[in-house]
Amino acid sequence: MTAKKSAQHQSGKVKPSHRMVFFVSDGTGITAETLGKGLLSQFEGINFRQMRFPFVDSPEKAADCLLRIREVNEQDGIRPLVIMTMMNPEISAILRQGDALFLDLFDVFIAPLEKELGMHSAHTVGRSHGQSSREYTSRIAAMSFALAHDDGISAADLKNADVILVGVSRCGKTPTSMYLAMQFGLRAANYPLIPEDFERGRLPDTLLPFRGTLFGLTIAPEQLHRIRQERRPDSNYAALETCRREVAAAERMMKREGIEWFDMTSRSIEEIAVQIIQAINKKE
Amino acid sequence: MTAKKSAQHQSGKVKPSHRMVFFVSDGTGITAETLGKGLLSQFEGINFRQMRFPFVDSPEKAADCLLRIREVNEQDGIRPLVIMTMMNPEISAILRQGDALFLDLFDVFIAPLEKELGMHSAHTVGRSHGQSSREYTSRIAAMSFALAHDDGISAADLKNADVILVGVSRCGKTPTSMYLAMQFGLRAANYPLIPEDFERGRLPDTLLPFRGTLFGLTIAPEQLHRIRQERRPDSNYAALETCRREVAAAERMMKREGIEWFDMTSRSIEEIAVQIIQAINKKE
Numbered sequence: 023m024t025a026k027k028s029a030q031h032q033s034g035k036v037k038p039s040h041r042m043v044f045f046v047s048d049g050t051g052i053t054a055e056t057l058g059k060g061l062l063s064q065f066e067g068i069n070f071r072q073m074r075f076p077f078v079d080s081p082e083k084a085a086d087c088l089l090r091i092r093e094v095n096e097q098d099g100i101r102p103l104v105i106m107t108m109m110n111p112e113i114s115a116i117l118r119q120g121d122a123l124f125l126d127l128f129d130v131f132i133a134p135l136e137k138e139l140g141m142h143s144a145h146t147v148g149r150s151h152g153q154s155s156r157e158y159t160s161r162i163a164a165m166s167f168a169l170a171h172d173d174g175i176s177a178a179d180l181k182n183a184d185v186i187l188v189g190v191s192r193c194g195k196t197p198t199s200m201y202l203a204m205q206f207g208l209r210a211a212n213y214p215l216i217p218e219d220f221e222r223g224r225l226p227d228t229l230l231p232f233r234g235t236l237f238g239l240t241i242a243p244e245q246l247h248r249i250r251q252e253r254r255p256d257s258n259y260a261a262l263e264t265c266r267r268e269v270a271a272a273e274r275m276m277k278r279e280g281i282e283w284f285d286m287t288s289r290s291i292e293e294i295a296v297q298i299i300q301a302i303n304k305k306e
Numbered sequence: 307m308t309a310k311k312s313a314q315h316q317s318g319k320v321k322p323s324h325r326m327v328f329f330v331s332d333g334t335g336i337t338a339e340t341l342g343k344g345l346l347s348q349f350e351g352i353n354f355r356q357m358r359f360p361f362v363d364s365p366e367k368a369a370d371c372l373l374r375i376r377e378v379n380e381q382d383g384i385r386p387l388v389i390m391t392m393m394n395p396e397i398s399a400i401l402r403q404g405d406a407l408f409l410d411l412f413d414v415f416i417a418p419l420e421k422e423l424g425m426h427s428a429h430t431v432g433r434s435h436g437q438s439s440r441e442y443t444s445r446i447a448a449m450s451f452a453l454a455h456d457d458g459i460s461a462a463d464l465k466n467a468d469v470i471l472v473g474v475s476r477c478g479k480t481p482t483s484m485y486l487a488m489q490f491g492l493r494a495a496n497y498p499l500i501p502e503d504f505e506r507g508r509l510p511d512t513l514l515p516f517r518g519t520l521f522g523l524t525i526a527p528e529q530l531h532r533i534r535q536e537r538r539p540d541s542n543y544a545a546l547e548t549c550r551r552e553v554a555a556a557e558r559m560m561k562r563e564g565i566e567w568f569d570m571t572s573r574s575i576e577e578i579a580v581q582i583i584q585a586i587n588k589k590e
Contacts, residue, residue, distance in 0.1 A: 041423070050580040052489065053341050060337055060391070061415050064427035076580045103422065107344065123422045125415050131345050138387065138407045139325070143348035158574060165481050169456070197449050200484055205336065290442060296334040296360045 040069040042094045042102035046087060046117065048109055051076040054127060058105035061125075070103075078108070084116035091120035157207060164203035164210070171211030172196055177228045180211055185302060186232055187212040188225075188276070189239035190268045191259075192249050194286040194294070198239065201295045208299070220271035225279055234305070237298055238276040238283030243269045245287055324353040326378045326386035330371060330401065332393055335360040338411060342389035345409075354387075362392070368400035375404035441491060448487035448494070455495030456480055461512045464495055469586060470516055471496040472509075472560070473523035474552045475543075476533045478570040478578070482523065485579045492583075504555035509563055518589070521582055522560040522567030527553045529571055 043062065045055040051074055062070050075087050094102045104122045108114035108129070118124055132143050164184075170176055171183065173196065180186060185208055187195045195212035202210040219226055229236060243265040250260035258264055276283045282301055284294050327346065329339040335358055346354050359371050378386045388406045392398035392413070402408055416427050448468075454460055455467065457480065464470060469492055471479045479496035486494040503510055513520060527549040534544035542548055560567045566585055568578050 050576045052576055052580070053344055057337050057341055057391075057411055057415075061412070061419060064393075064412075064416060065419065065423055065425060066428060067425075068423060074580075074583070076584065103419070107341075109348075123418060125418065127341055127411070128345070128348075130414050131341075131409050132348060134407060134409065135345060135349065135387070139349055139352060141349060141351075144350060162481055162575070165484060169480060172453070196453060197446055197488075200449060200453075200488065204481075204484065204488060291446070292334045292336055296336070296358075299358070300360065 039067070040071060040098075041100065042098060043070045043072045044075055044087070044091070044102055044104045044106075044122070045072065046075040046078055046104055046106040046108065048077065048079040048113060049107065051107070054105050054107045057127060058125075061105070078113065078117075079110070081113060081116055084113045088117055088120045091117070091122050095121055160207040161204060164207045165200065167209040168199045168203040168211070171209075172199065174213040174226075174228075180228070180232055182209060183211040183232065183235055184208040185210050185237060185298060186229065186235050187237055187239055187298075188215050188229065188272075188281065189241075189283075190215055190246065190265075190272050192246060192253065193239045193241040193269075194291065195239055197291050198286075198294055198298070201291050202298065205292075205295065206299060215268075215272045215275065217268065217271075220268070220275065223275075225275070233279070233281075236279075236281050237301060238272070238281045239294070240269060240273055240276075240283050240285050240287075242285075242287040323351070324355060324382075325384065326382060327354045327356045328359055328371070328375070328386055328388045328390075328406070329356065330359040330362055330388055330390040330392065332361065332363040332397060333391065335391070338389050338391045341411060342409075345389070362397065362401075363394070365397060365400055368397045372401055372404045375401070375406050379405055444491040445488060448491045449484065451493040452483045452487040452495070455493075456483065458497040458510075458512075464512070464516055466493060467495040467516065467519055468492040469494050469521060469582060470513065470519050471521055471523055471582075472499055472513065472556075472565065473525075473567075474499055474530065474549075474556050476530060476537065477523045477525040477553075478575065479523055481575050482570075482578055482582070485575050486582065489576075489579065490583060499552075499556045499559065501552065501555075504552070504559065507559075509559070517563070517565075520563075520565050521585060522556070522565045523578070524553060524557055524560075524567050524569050524571075526569075526571040 043058065045051050045058055047054050055074065073090070078084055078087055091102060091104065101121045101123065104117065104124045105127075106114070106117070106124065107127045108117075114126060114129070136143055167182070171180065185202065187199055187210065189195050191214050195214070199210035199212045202208040213226065213229060243262060246265040246269060247260060247262040250257075250265065254260050273283070284297055286294060327342065329335050329342055331338050339358065357374070362368055362371055375386060375388065385405045385407065388401065388408045390398070390401070390408065391411045398410060398413070420427055451466070455464065469486065471483055471494065473479050475498050479498070483494035483496045486492040497510065497513060527546060530549040530553060531544060531546040534541075534549065538544050557567070568581055570578060
């Protein structure tokens with residue numbers, strides 16, 4: 023049966039409905055997994071079953087991984103996909119003894135970069151993919167800032183914020199702030215716009231000195247209603263009517279105050295974060 | 307001068323000390339940037355100046371980007387590196403009219419995947435790289451959980467935690483929890499071990515029912531001292547002697563209670579997070 027399945031696949035006549043995917047790395051494997059999932063999302067109708075193999079940095083660990091590749095061949099009757107970032111070619115050679123489609127992100131790009139830059143790459147593991155130590159420290163400091171300035175908790179050193187997000191409760195300010203801090207090292211504060219602000223008809227006094235770093239978030243009232251319902255079911259706070267009124271008042275205020283805003287309704291936090299960075303760069 | 311520099315580079319005799327790098331994408335560009343930085347970290351001694359071009363999803367935006375490629379050629383006398391994820395080949399063709407080293411992550415991997423899977427890729431933008439909507443929702447819920455359970459704030463539904471991190475104050479519990487939530491969708495709580503716990507000689511009562519999900523973090527006392535100094539300079543809390551005592555007591559307690567722990571001292575949060583996930587998987 024196994025042999026038959028495999029033969030069918032090789033003839034290209036059968037599209038198997040599931041496929042095993044390994045994310046393998048001698049580091050954390052986060053880069054391989056992130057890019058890999060992006061690639062797989064391009065192929066609909068296949069159920070990709072995923073397994074992570076991080077820190078494959080010794081011949082022994084590579085041999086374990088090779089064993090799993092062979093097991094999958096045997097059990098599924100079809101070879102797995104191996105999406106990997108392996109800096110050490112000797113260790114990756116061990117994996118490649120198995121039958122799989124190997125897509126090695128480093129392998130493919132290091133060679134053209136070496137040629138272009140006229141030098142050899144370090145080919146060493148241990149540098150975290152994508153950040154110098156200074157960058158790393160600033161990301162941690164930014165996260166600490168974002169946590170200390172979540173939901174208007176502290177106005178103490180808002181002047182040090184790279185960005186201050188405003189918007190109604192539960193529109194997505196907190197995760198967006200955290201993402202800006204973690205991914206981009208931005209000191210992101212956030213501050214809720216509440217009914218009292220709308221009644222007064224102007225921004226909270228605390229924010230007035232920092233107009234230059236304010237950006238707004240908004241969201242469709244129906245979606246806000248669903249989110250608030252989960253938090254406080256059947257409350258006045260969660261009522262669709264309340265959500266409609268608050269969102270409309272917040273948008274009016276942001277418009278009047280000249281605050282650029284972004285709509286979370288059908289966008290991911292990653293997308294909004296990048297749009298905010300673009301807007302900050304434009305201002306500078 | 308420009309022509310001379312360019313000629314020198316082409317003859318391969320001069321390694322320029324800086325190089326412009328564009329991260330271009332029709333999405334957020336986060337994947338291109340993350341992998342790109344990992345690749346560049348392999349080449350030491352070159353000052354890579356980086357620019358992001360996210361959401362390049364129209365011929366007009368591609369033309370703007372092409373203009374910048376040409377400007378860099380003109381000003382630097384050497385062509386830039388363009389690291390990109392472009393799903394639409396027509397738009398990427400516009401960029402490729404410029405002179406640059408183009409490394410397109412999708413381009414290189416989509417073709418072998420199509421062959422392997424026996425189907426065409428969707429080649430569409432808009433799917434966020436790397437997550438289905440369900441995954442996305444669970445990541446947001448996990449972040450919300452992590453925030454609500456940071457630093458032992460609430461013990462309300464600790465039973466729903468996928469993981470509870472324990473350790474002394476400022477050892478890295480908070481950013482690790484946030485990262486586990488944001489990147490992997492884990493409901494990660496964290497709980498500080500404080501001098502009172504060490505005097506009593508046992509875990510806080512709150513945690514006793516959840517031994518199965520407890521993991522520890524530790525850190526070298528010298529590093530903890532530096533971190534605490536920044537927060538409360540010259541306090542007893544920050545004193546090296548205090549840090550030594552607390553770290554030793556915390557490690558003794560974790561050992562006695564059979565809690566597996568990880569050392570943050572020379573590891574990044576990403577690395578620790580992946581190790582924690584491996585440890586969770588082993589338990590299951």
